[in-house]
Amino acid sequence: MKKSYCLLAVxxxxxxxxxxxxxRADIKWTKYENNPVLGGADLGTCFDIAxxxxxxxxxxxxxxxxxxxxxxxxxxxxxxxxxxxxxLAPNPDSGWENEINRPSVIKRDGVYHLWYTGQVWYxxxxxxxxxxxxxxxxxxxxxxxxSDKPVLVxxxxxxxxxAVMCPNVEWDADAKLFTMWYSGGEIYEPNAxxxxxxxxxxxxxxxxxxxxxxxxxxxxxEHHKVAGGHVFKHNDWYLMFYIGYENEHLARIGIARxxxxxxxxxxxxxxxxxxxTPDGWDAEACYKPFVIYDAKEKKWRLWYNGRTGNLERIGxxxxxxxxxxxPKH
Numbered sequence: 402m403k404k405s406y407c408l409l410a411v412x413x414x415x416x417x418x419x420x421x422x423x424x425r426a427d428i429k430w431t432k433y434e435n436n437p438v439l440g441g442a443d444l445g446t447c448f449d450i451a452x453x454x455x456x457x458x459x460x461x462x463x464x465x466x467x468x469x470x471x472x473x474x475x476x477x478x479x480x481x482x483x484x485x486x487x488x489l490a491p492n493p494d495s496g497w498e499n500e501i502n503r504p505s506v507i508k509r510d511g512v513y514h515l516w517y518t519g520q521v522w523y524x525x526x527x528x529x530x531x532x533x534x535x536x537x538x539x540x541x542x543x544x545x546x547x548s549d550k551p552v553l554v555x556x557x558x559x560x561x562x563x564a565v566m567c568p569n570v571e572w573d574a575d576a577k578l579f580t581m582w583y584s585g586g587e588i589y590e591p592n593a594x595x596x597x598x599x600x601x602x603x604x605x606x607x608x609x610x611x612x613x614x615x616x617x618x619x620x621x622x623e624h625h626k627v628a629g630g631h632v633f634k635h636n637d638w639y640l641m642f643y644i645g646y647e648n649e650h651l652a653r654i655g656i657a658r659x660x661x662x663x664x665x666x667x668x669x670x671x672x673x674x675x676x677x678t679p680d681g682w683d684a685e686a687c688y689k690p691f692v693i694y695d696a697k698e699k700k701w702r703l704w705y706n707g708r709t710g711n712l713e714r715i716g717x718x719x720x721x722x723x724x725x726x727x728p729k730h
Contacts, residue, residue: 437714438481447472449689501518566583567629614641622647626646626649630643642655700719
């Protein structure tokens, strides 16, 4: 019996050493020293972005709360941004988009495709709602709605018949389908992440086993909710950079990965990667990451919303090298 215990202890020690060495606990994301890079001053709250890297510059579509609209700005370095231009304003007559926000933008065959969140708020939150709409543009600035009605609505139990939001859309060239990861649940902060597919961007089929990603009840920093994932294919994995909520008001950012983007999500052992800075501009929450990897520079850039009080602004974080810190399989 003593021999068995000794063998077990040695095995656990070897496993622990292997895990610590293989998951690169020394990897550290570094916040830009002059954050935030957008918002505040005359712009007010700027949050929940989508980006493309084209023509030697970064193109950003962001949620502009004072205007209740989506706006566009661009930058050569990801730090200094041009004067914003509104690209899609709300349509109160629609009955579901008194304000719009949370864009997802991809470019395919010369056309910019935009999915966005439309919201209606009431003093009674149980009557408020959130839906997802779709628009296109040939220049990325002048968008035309493809439907007066939302293309994705809250109807499933886990969506609480209340809110779907935060679309994150990619084009799957092999399957010839648009693929969407979206958040659903309560309207103030959604609860989990679901998956849907569409051949045309208008008609969507939700995955039968949604949600595909839910909070880890045994992990304090994200035991309350998860939402706002940025999902994309990188090498042999789908990566998800997501928001984890310790409670309704305290949020951090973590990473998970999956071979198919739907099942068997593996969280980074050293999560969270980004947390609020005490007494900083992001002292209360870090939300909604958007990530771009520069293969030439071998550098990750991550933009996110930081919040203190009711003000949200956009900040930037860097990671040098390609290694995110996952264990080697």
